[in-house]
Amino acid sequence: MTLEITVDEIGDPEFAAAIEEIVDEPAARRGHPFDPVPLHLKAVDADGRLAGGLTAHSVQRWLFVKLLGVTEEQRGSGLGRRLLARAEEIARQRGLVGVYLDTFEFQAPRFYESLGYEECGRLPAHDGAPQRIWFAKTFDIAGVAKTQ
Template sequence: MTIEITADESGDAEFAKTVEAIVDEPAAKMGHPFDPLPLQLKAVDAGGGLAGGLTAHTVQGWLFVRLLGVAENQRGNGIGRKLLARAEDHAREKGLVGVYLDTFEFQAPRFYQGLGYTECGRLPAHRGAPQRIWFAKTFDAA
């Protein structure tokens, strides 16, 4: 059997959905469907401009924060903290275990630690690439 592997640089959403289905089908059969539910939060300033945003999705009982960004001229105003708090509220409302996310060593590890996130993994710095640090926050059962 001959298999050809090619790069698809088109960003074809249908292809991504097909691969997700290939991964999800056996997980669902084992009682652990992925069922990703998206979450997008916007922070808009008084003039209607985008001050920041958060994109996330649920996966296996957790909320995964894919991106959290605040416009440079808005940093230090608590927007990131408010976006993350709203995401945590959403996760609690959905009965999720907690939130996990990642950041690079030059970005915001202290920010997440200050909000109660615990480091749960690292990709080491290598050949000029910075460390990538994973954080998680679980919610109390109470």
């Protein structure tokens, strides 16, 4: 059998959905369907200007924070902490077991550690590429955050 591998230059959503179905179907048969649920938090200032936000999705009872961004003007104001705290609150309300995320070594590892996140994985720095560090925080049964 001859197969051809091509590059999807446009990011075809139908193709992405087909691949998700290929991955999800055996997981669902085992009782673990993916069924991602998005979460987007948006922070705006008094003038309606974007100050920051968070994009995430939950799958398999974990919330994955894909992006957490705060504008230069708002850095140091506590907005990042507030966004992450709100995401954690929603995760608890949804009955999730915890939150995980990643950052690069030059970004915010100390920020996440200060919020009780523990490192759970790392891609090494290599040939000019910076380290990527994964963090997680689990919740106990009562919904109070705890570290692993």
